[in-house]
Amino acid sequence: MAEEKQAKSIDQATLEMLAKASEEGISTAFERAEKMKPCPIGADGSCCKNCAMGPCRIPLAKGKQETPEEHAKRVGVCGATAETVAARNFVRMIAAGSASHGDHGRRVVEAFKLMAEGKTKDFEIKDEQKLLKLALDLGVEIGNRSNNEIALDIAKICEKEFGKQEGELIFIKNAPLKRQEIWRKLGVVPRGIDREIVELMHRTHMGVDQDYKNLMLQGTKAALADGWGGSMISTEIQDCMFGTPTPTLSEINLGVLKEDHVNIIVHGHEPALAEMLAVETQDPELINYARSKGAKGLQLVGMCCTANEVMMRHGVPIGGNYLQQELAIITGAVEAMVVDVQCIMQGLQEVARCFHTKLIATDNRSKITGAEYMAFDEHQPRESAKAIIRAAIDNYPNRAASKVRIPKVKTPLIAGFSHETINYLLGGLFRASYRPLNDNIINGRIRGLAGVVGCNNARTTHDSAHVLMIKELLKNDVLVLSTGCAAMAAAKVGLMVPEAAKEFCGPGLAEVCETVGIPPVLHMGACIDNSRILIAATAVVKDGGLGDDISDLPAAGAAPEWMSEKAIAIGQYFVASGVYTVFGTTWPTTGSKEFTEYLFEGMEEMYGGKWAFEPDPVKAAQLMIAHIDKKRKALGIDKARERVLYDMAMRRELEG
């Protein structure tokens, strides 16, 4: 029987643009993934290319049980076992993921410091309260000092977090107390962000660490240096400079592009440039300039995680998630795609060459052959943004009307559910609290919490796993917190508006969402903002009644369409924080059963959280629900108990 062809996407706009790409003979990631199958040895983590005696390929034979003798023969030239090879590959993914978030954080701190020193006039403290919160976290004196004086001290301390050689990362102390004890006991509290990543790379060099458990201890340190370090620093400083997200209404999908406007797409991860573009695209002088070229105005559209950043803070519409980046250009209506770092496909340049679109790289760490380079200067961010916008406007007359086709598909969404906003929404200014959430988890209206995050992956039907998983969770009264491209997938099918609760949720969750007025899937930001989920989970613990650690909570995490190394780093910091974490699509350590079993079972004894792999999103959701139920049982809240108001007769009966 012929193998059934997998659908490319569940999203109408995506399918429409893929059809256009096919008509016009344009290559996309979808088509390339179909033509080129993944390397089966690399996919299992069974290829070691850490020295020039290799690459050594030691694949596990499929479809039969391996004997101990066969297993013993599966070693590299140096004698590295399948366990060591799989573990080295896995922790190198953690190192790369943590480095990415860490370097993002470093750039944000650098811009923050420039602002505090008065060396850039275009950035300012937008959220003084977050500044004060950080001052308390970091032990910075507040008194009557100016915001910039406080900010400068904060910047200096955060800067040191990257290069610190000993002690503990400061934000570790934001975790539940019991969690901190677990980390200290296991010796996995990160000393400094860079140090843990460098040590991890050293340990995976030829001839160093050859014990997969020991490798994973350092892998965990590097991952925690991401979640409770680089990522958390990024989120907090970004909130200070650009504002802590609050509920914001916007729209998502390729239909947000406007046929009669100059369309500028900002794509990548770091929000400084996007913030300035959001401000400058409102400049009347630039709007008039666009009109002088025949356009009706300027339309800024976000793509990938940068989109999440500017949408949550400015309501800038989102063009789409990771797998839609090439498709946005294929609409023929994009004058400029402005990119910075992470998740930017090199294929964009080839697609842009088929149209008038300018691909503009802005970061010296991420140049693209053939693309125009216009440096984003953090000393003069406004001028940089203006220059980029002008270049886009100048390109508008080059647009060929015959090549333009914008799918008429877009969906409204409400985002901006930072930890601070959830806390406020549940209690207001006077009683800000997670208490109502905890009470509703305890009484069973909400069965549990799930974090569904992560990328898209061209090896699986675009958006499908995200949406199927989230719908299954909602149906079972599980409140979903989401970030990154997963959040965008949910938004595109209408799960991020309050009215979705009635249609998609079980009765308990629907009732809570209706009462509070929130969507059943809470958009918490970009992938860097998974640190917000850590803080939200900690807030649930601290509010009480659901155990005294994250691992006690009826909660689980998932990345059903993961793709990047950052996802592995995120997964590991969630597991090490006590969360049961299910990944879909593929699993990169199956070349070693022993190491995989350690990740899937052994980790639970250490951290209370563990990994799981399940490519079927509905089955994966059921695994998460089963875990949530297990935790509910352990907490003694597995049976729903409605509160009963006792009248005097009932009281007398009790006393009797």
Place this chain on the structure above:
Amino acid sequence: MAYKTVKKDAPGRGKVDILAETYESGRPEGEGAGKWRQKLESRDEKMKYLQTGERYWYSDDWFGSEKRKKPA
């Protein structure tokens, strides 16, 4: 922010001032909709909110479920 108060009868104490509603009336519209953090204006208000709203981290009087004799 300025808080509204209303007068109510209190048994044995006559009319007393109590805190009135703190929500904004009507349907929020425009750019300011949902921007709750701007409601806190002075630094003192913001510090006070941190000690109450984020009490488990920033108040010495609250530990939530983690109250323990010895700090971790």
